[in-house]
Amino acid sequence: MRALIAALIVSAAPLAAETPVLTLPIDCELGVSCFIEDYVDRDPEPGTQRDFACGLNSRDGHKGTDIALLSFDRMDEGVEVRAAAPGRVLRTRDGMADDITLQGVTDDNACGNAALIEHGDGWQTMYCHMKRGSVAVQPGDEVAAGDPLGEVGVSGQTTHPHVHLTVYRDGEVVDPFAPGDTSACDPAPDDTLWAEPPTYYKTGLMTAGFSTALPSLDEVRSGAARVTETAPGTPLVVYGHMAYPQPGDLLTITAQGPDGEEMFRQEIEVETDQVSQMRAFGRRAPSGGWPAGDYLGEALVTRDGVVIAHRNAHVTVR
Template identity: 65%
Template sequence: MRAAALVLMLSAAPVAAESFVLHWPLDCTLGQDCFIEDYVDDDPAPGQQRDFACGLNSRDAHKGTDLALISFDLMERGVAVRAAAPGTVLRLRDSMADDRLMTGVTDQNACGNAVLIDHGDGWQTLSCHMKRGSVAVTPGQTVATGDLLGEVGLSGQTNHPHLHLTVLHNGTEVDPFAPDAALPCGPQEVTLWADPPPYTATGLVTAGFSAKVPDLAEVTSGTARRDSLGATEPLVVYGHVGHGEPGDVLVLSARGPDGAEVFRERMVLEDPQVSLMRAFGRKAPPQGWAMGDYLGEALLTRDGVVIAHRHAHVTVR
């Protein structure tokens, strides 16, 4: 695994050599062209989220690790998804479209184009959201660590290119950063990773569109988010930052149905805060917004290294 330097590296060691071990599954450089967007939600309480290190870098009931690309252009050029461990391909899907609007996506196909691998001793991995037509393996095929499975895509329940990696043991989801669910959150001495990726507590909890600058309570409750807007309403993108540090840079932007940039605003965080919200937007032009789908982005960097990146979309009707 190649990794750009991040601020905090939790002390963690891989599991013993005779145990199941994961290797980095993407051809990308952490902090430069990809980043860990979401970890497994280790808080069982509904409506709550907590990653393995007691941070906020997860989503409620999230059962895998999301490894996201920083741009759609990278996806178009092709970023390889590789086997994280040796095993046998059990099942796959390779026919779903790469569609950020998630047309026709249901609970049954939310994983999109995917490969399920059996690694023996009850261990399995499921790689989701791959590019249509990119899957390079067949059921029953034996794969070695690092073998090509396909490419990162936009299939299934996702509005941005990323790999969702679920690890299972005897049918139960396991957090690869904290495989012993009985232990409390915090620095972990044991992980499933052969080379544990670096961790930073800072992240983007969520991003979305609204018709006004919301307050933090509206963002955390979900009432700020709008899936559709009228042509004469303001167009606002917000980002909820967790554990921001002075000097962190947050960029909020939006693009219209034709791909043209509507706005881009760069903000430098001044004070350390566990939880903060920033928003930016524009009033509708005299003729109103063009009808169609708008893409919003929140990009968080530190010293030029990508920490987090969230996408949102809204339809102007």
């Protein structure tokens, strides 16, 4: 990723001397058709993560804000990635395949199909993982806030459709939710780059995956529960590991077969405020076994009908 940043970030004459005010860089409705999956990692120690509110909704070393769609079908329909602020396009990349197997992905192209925009006074924004062939701007183009840059895809280092937005000031990563000190762990800080700051939810999904039996929490935490390939005769179970859920939250677990047909769906209401909770649901193999192919599992957390967390899971039956 460092090589990518070095290749994209360049010096140029400033456009303005003001701090940019950001709008949502994607054409979706938060809590309905998309949600914020990961924030900038504010913990400098390797192997740990902390978002700006001292929650766990980040990944170790994550340098941006991930806004994710809820389905590949929605991605296929076409969802615009939009400029978060006015500026000038510096660099773009297109042509990388939308491939969740991550074949050919390296540190140099982990951002996938992308655009880098300068906003003046050292400010830049970068937009990653756009759909191949969708990038709609060229270096030198002037853009306004909300102008389309491309469409959400799964190019680069990702396995689900989302836009990754990184904000830079003089080449350094800036957290748009709290560009200053976050020692207070404030979920709604006054110091923010957003024109309309999105609602923060501490609740999140740490992971979701397929297993061949009902796993324990320890097995999920260690990764021992996860399978990516299995035989036709084994059970298929989808699990979701939640952090900081609240009583009344609803975890919905589903799985789809290779033909896109839903195999099972289970809604599980959270009953306690235990910080770390795992739930799972699945089915035994039918007579004759599961058809060969790729299966998609999903774990979705809603609160009073608002989507606050979502994770995909993948397994191949051979």
